[in-house]
Every structure is written in C-alpha cells, then in structure tokens.
Amino acid sequence: MNINERLATLKYNKDKESHLTVDNDVCMRCNDKVCTYICPANVYEWNEQKCIMTIRYENCLECGACKIACEKKNIIWRYPNCEYGVKYKNG
Amino acid sequence: MKNNKVEIIVVGAGPAGVSAAITLARAGKKVLLVERGDCAGDKNVFGGTIYAKQTAEIFPKFWETAPIERAITEQKIFLLTDYNSTQISYKYASKGAYKAFTVNRSKWDKWCSQQAEKEGVYYAPKTLVNELILKDRNVIGIKTEFEEFYSDIVIIADGVNSLLAKQIGLRKEIKDSDVSLSVKEVIKINKEKLEDRFNLDEEDGCACRILGGPLRDKFALGFMYTNKDTISIGYSISLDEIKKLKVKPYELLDELKAHPTVSAYIKNGETIEYSSHLIPEGGYNAVPKLYDNGVMIIGDAAMLVNNIHFEGTNLAMLSGKLAAETAIEAINNKDYSKSSLSKYHTKLKESIILKDLKTHRNTIEVIKKNIHTLSSLYPELACEFLEILTSADGVEKKVKYRKFLKEIIKKGTISSSIPLAILAMEKCLKK
Numbered sequence A: 001m002n003i004n005e006r007l008a009t010l011k012y013n014k015d016k017e018s019h020l021t022v023d024n025d026v027c028m029r030c031n032d033k034v035c036t037y038i039c040p041a042n043v044y045e046w047n048e049q050k051c052i053m054t055i056r057y058e059n060c061l062e063c064g065a066c067k068i069a070c071e072k073k074n075i076i077w078r079y080p081n082c083e084y085g086v087k088y089k090n091g
Numbered sequence B: 001m002k003n004n005k006v007e008i009i010v011v012g013a014g015p016a017g018v019s020a021a022i023t024l025a026r027a028g029k030k031v032l033l034v035e036r037g038d039c040a041g042d043k044n045v046f047g048g049t050i051y052a053k054q055t056a057e058i059f060p061k062f063w064e065t066a067p068i069e070r071a072i073t074e075q076k077i078f079l080l081t082d083y084n085s086t087q088i089s090y091k092y093a094s095k096g097a098y099k100a101f102t103v104n105r106s107k108w109d110k111w112c113s114q115q116a117e118k119e120g121v122y123y124a125p126k127t128l129v130n131e132l133i134l135k136d137r138n139v140i141g142i143k144t145e146f147e148e149f150y151s152d153i154v155i156i157a158d159g160v161n162s163l164l165a166k167q168i169g170l171r172k173e174i175k176d177s178d179v180s181l182s183v184k185e186v187i188k189i190n191k192e193k194l195e196d197r198f199n200l201d202e203e204d205g206c207a208c209r210i211l212g213g214p215l216r217d218k219f220a221l222g223f224m225y226t227n228k229d230t231i232s233i234g235y236s237i238s239l240d241e242i243k244k245l246k247v248k249p250y251e252l253l254d255e256l257k258a259h260p261t262v263s264a265y266i267k268n269g270e271t272i273e274y275s276s277h278l279i280p281e282g283g284y285n286a287v288p289k290l291y292d293n294g295v296m297i298i299g300d301a302a303m304l305v306n307n308i309h310f311e312g313t314n315l316a317m318l319s320g321k322l323a324a325e326t327a328i329e330a331i332n333n334k335d336y337s338k339s340s341l342s343k344y345h346t347k348l349k350e351s352i353i354l355k356d357l358k359t360h361r362n363t364i365e366v367i368k369k370n371i372h373t374l375s376s377l378y379p380e381l382a383c384e385f386l387e388i389l390t391s392a393d394g395v396e397k398k399v400k401y402r403k404f405l406k407e408i409i410k411k412g413t414i415s416s417s418i419p420l421a422i423l424a425m426e427k428c429l430k431k
C-alpha cells in the first residue's frame, strides 16, 4: 500500500494557508534533510532545481515528529486553525 | 459564563483534560474545557486499550453505556524472526472482572466529553488555544483564535507536543530520544472471521505486542489490537532510531504487515484509516516542572507515560484528577500561587504515577543496551528451540542439541542469557 492510498483513507479539511513553514536557505545547507523521510505523511520534498522545500501541508497528520527531528530547528510548527486539518474517525 | 471568566480552564479534551474537568465540576467549580477538534477525539490516536479499574474511578461502570470495542481476555507477545515466530499467550476469563478494553478514540473521547458536559462542565470544541495570557508572571487565561477567556487557574492537557507548556517555559522541545513515533492502520475485517483468527468469543478481545522481525535491533515495538470488526496494527519506534535508519515510517509498517505470522491475521482486510502520533517515552528523567503560578500540566503534556507497561490513558486520567483536587483546594483558599499548586507534585509523587516512573527510570537504558538480545536473539533462540523439540527428521538429537548450544555460544548469548526481565527488575529495585 503506497502513501497516497494510505492518505486517501483520511478525511481532511484543507486550510487556505500552511501551518508549517521553513526557511529555505537553512534547508539548502542541511545535509540530512531528515524531514523528507521521517514524516509519516510524506509532506516534505526538496526541489533541487528551485532550491525550495515543497510542503504538502494539507496531508499533515499533526504528529509533531518533523519539528523535533529537524536538527536545525528550522520548522515553524503550529496546529492548523480550528475546523481544519485531519479528522480521524477511528483514532 | 460572566465576562468570559470561570474559576478554571482546562485546555485539551483527551483523557487527562476530561478527567480534570469532570472532577472539578463534581466539586461544584465553574470549569471551561477547550478542545481544538470539531469533536473530542477527532485529533487523537492510540493503540490501544483503556484500563477498567482506573477508568472506572472517573466513569463508574462505564462499560454499561460507553462505546467500547472488546474486553481484553488474551495478551500475546509475538517473537518474530525473519519468517517464523514464537507466540506467548496469557489468556484469562474476563466475565465480571474486566481489566482492559479496546476503544475507538474518536468515539470514546467524544463520549467522555459528553459525560463532562452532562456533569456541568462548559465545553468548547472547535476552539484552538493559541497562547496563555500572563500577568505579573501568573497565568490568568487563554487566547483563542477569536476570543480571550480568563480564570484563576489554567490546567494544560494539550498532549505530547504541548505548545502551551513550551510557551511559558515549563517545557523545552522534547529530545528525539525521549519520544517515539508511531504509525498505525485500522483494518476492517468480517467480525466472525476476526473472532476465528484470534480464537475469540463474541465481545472478547486480544492485545498483541510484537518484537523482532522487521523491527529487530531497533528500539521499536509492534502492536495489534482487536476491535469489534477491525484490527488496529502498527508500531512505535524511538525518533532518534528512525532518523538513523533513513526509512519512511510507512515502509517499515508495510514490512511488519507482510511478515507471514502477522499477515495471516490481517489478510484480505481493508485499511480504512491510517494514522500517526507521538508517544512521550523519556520516563521519569524527562518529566518537566509540572506547575507554576496559576498553572499545572497533566497527562502526555507532562510526559506521564509508562511505556514499559503500555500505560498512558490511565496515568493521564489520574494526573488530571490529582491536579483537579489540588485546584479545588487552591480555589477554596483563594491561593493560586506556585507554592499552593506544588501540592499537585506532592500528590503525583505519592501516587503510582511518579512511583512507577521512578522505578523504571533506568529500564529504557537497559533495554536499549540489550536491544539485540531482546529483539533478535530471543526470538531466534525460542524458534530454534521449538524447532528442535518438534521436528522429527531422522537427525540424532544429540547432534541437534550440540549445534544449538554451539550457536548460543557463538552468538554470545551465554553472557546475556540472564533473562532481561530479571535484569531490568533487579535494576528497578536498586535504590
């Protein structure tokens, strides 16, 4: 089962603005880019050409792993505004 | 609610927050319970089981009306090698003396918040607290997206990430070795089939913990729980370990699901929900300062989880109750200072929460050091031993025994063959 199929099992209410932000200059100097593999929803993807982090915030599971794992503490992390984000039916 | 002012505000309607709020309402206090989800439970994930005795202290005889899935009657440990497994099972009759129940957190948390409302708690879902309001170094209220609310005391129950405890400096960012990441799937399967596969009577349930296999040599634990007509399957792994592994969390879950022993239970099921959540695992040494002027922290926000015994919800509820009792006294005495609220810490120390966490303050270290023995050698030895015992293949027994013993010596298990559980317990009992 791939990640997109997994995420398709979930109900989300997509916010207009991202609740996750990074400073791309800091990411550029980050060797490991741990956020790109640690995230259980595959939210982060580094765009080599444009040197920016693509953040698919609408898929976020609001777990908090990325903000702790990022060595450079470069993720400004908050919860989506209320009524937005993921909504579990089983939990 | 006059001028947006109550006696107490509780932030977060998980087990900790609801238990605190309901205890306060029962004592006649005016309490506001705030939750960011559309309903309590919308944002919450666990394994898992709630524990009957401690849950009943807040919700007496809850099993008669609450949305529970199954009453646990069997606890299993799976020791996996690459393809084989040894399963240890502890089975008991539950009738009339329930120990634990599986629940669906979305339904369970919602039911708990409804009980709180019935008992007089002002309940505000769809309300995200952005920050605490401070005045002269006292916490005096909360700022939500749209409004401000004031109170004499705020109880922080906002879970493992606790942005609010961080705001006021009671907590720093968690270390990645003090937290584990879990991923989980809920798999739908025909009810009768589920009962056949797990050998269960109607309404009875099974809780499984999984060591080894794809999780070998990692500080990680798999789990599988039976619900009415779904199976919850997942694992948790220390965040620092998965960082090193450079593997995507869901790929490791695929490997676990594909193990022959595990896949037999879930085959032909349909994954109806994928989820992820953190678990505080730093134990005693990671517990932050728990109170300050006008504020206390409870549950996962205070890192009160005993991961050796899979206890979280029960400690969350108990810490909520103890904080509420402290708050009731403080309100009666009109003293909301940190010295008044320090009684919460004393109560925690006298309770099983900090006693048990203290007992296990070094256990994780022992397990981490011996993770190869626990997750790799034990499963292999158990399977090999049972293979020898049960295989009639014309090979002389002595030859087999010699080979087995040689293997043990080669793998260095003689020195580490003092059962780990005993080692860990011994360490716990040392002062």
Ligand SMILES: Cc1cc2nc3c(=O)[nH]c(=O)nc-3n(C[C@H](O)[C@H](O)[C@H](O)COP(=O)(O)OP(=O)(O)OC[C@H]3O[C@@H](n4cnc5c(N)ncnc54)[C@H](O)[C@@H]3O)c2cc1C
Binding pocket: B011, B012, B013, B014, B015, B016, B017, B034, B035, B036, B037, B040, B041, B043, B044, B045, B046, B047, B048, B049, B050, B051, B127, B128, B129, B130, B157, B158, B159, B160, B182, B183, B184, B234, B236, B277, B278, B279, B298, B299, B300, B301, B305, B310, B311, B312, B313, B314, B316
């Ligand atoms: C995979 C997994 C398996 C587990 N298995 C078990 C088990 O089998 N048995 C067991 O007892 N425990 C288990 N636990 C642990 C257990 O789930 C937790 O210990 C327990 O839920 C903690 O309760 P809590 O109320 O402190 O926090 P939570 O349950 O996390 O509740 C926090 C609440 O606060 C809300 N919130 C957060 N921030 C804000 C804000 N700013 N404003 C408003 N609301 C906010 C959240 O939406 C949430 O409802 C497991 C945990 C995980 C992740």
Ligand code: SF4
Binding pocket: A022, A026, A027, A028, A030, A031, A032, A033, A034, A035, A036, A069, A070, A071, A072, A073, A074, A075
């Ligand atoms: S880990 Fe942090 S610094 Fe590195 S790429 Fe990700 S967000 Fe940027």
Ligand code: SF4
Binding pocket: A020, A038, A039, A040, A041, A042, A043, A059, A060, A061, A062, A063, A064, A065, A066, A067
């Ligand atoms: S909070 Fe969790 S799901 Fe969301 S982006 Fe970070 S790691 Fe991914």
